[in-house]
Amino acid sequence: MNKPMVVTDETFEEEIVKSPLPVLLDFWAAWCGPCQMIAPHLEGVASEYGERLKVAQIDVDGNSKTAARFGVRSIPTLILFKKGQPVERLVGYMPKEQLVARIKPHL
Numbered sequence: 001m002n003k004p005m006v007v008t009d010e011t012f013e014e015e016i017v018k019s020p021l022p023v024l025l026d027f028w029a030a031w032c033g034p035c036q037m038i039a040p041h042l043e044g045v046a047s048e049y050g051e052r053l054k055v056a057q058i059d060v061d062g063n064s065k066t067a068a069r070f071g072v073r074s075i076p077t078l079i080l081f082k083k084g085q086p087v088e089r090l091v092g093y094m095p096k097e098q099l100v101a102r103i104k105p106h107l
Contacts, residue, residue, distance in 0.1 A: 002046035004055040009065040012058070017084035019054055022106055026057040027067055027077040034093040035076045041096040045103070052107045080106055 004026060007015050016023050026042055028035035046055035060067040060075060070079060070086065080088035080103050087106055090099065 002043060002050050002055070004042050004046055004057045007056045007058045007063075007066075009058075009063045012063075012066050015054075015056060016081050019081070019084075021052065021054045022087075022103075023054045023056055023081045024103060025079050025081060026055070027060050027070075027072045027075055027079070028057055029059060029061050029075055032075050038076050038078075038093050038099075041094075041099055044096055045100065049107065053103070082106055 005015065007025065016025060024042070024045065026035075026038070028039075042055055042057070045053070049055075058066055060072060070077075074091050076091075076093065078090040078099075079086045080090075088102055090102055094102075
């Protein structure tokens with residue numbers, strides 16, 4: 001199973017904005033229960049859609065600049081970027097089927 005890649009404030013531009021693939025970026029924290037619950041779903045999405053979608057995670061505790069830039073107030077927040085621009089925003093835990101249904105139209 002593929003693991004989501006780790007992104008930081010410093011690597012955001014290169015890994016997300018300049019990515020040729022759409023990127024699903026998970027804003028999370030280690031202490032967040034719902035973040036831990038959605039993590040296996042993100043690994044599944046990374047495995048199933050890896051050739052059409054990059055899945056990444058950014059820890060809000062150590063990367064507050066990027067979280068603030070996108071107005072992340074609750075976690076988990078997942079933002080789907082396409083050509084460097086946010087096109088879909090998902091907040092809170094959701095089952096994998098619902099997650100896939102929201103991102104699939106953008107692939």
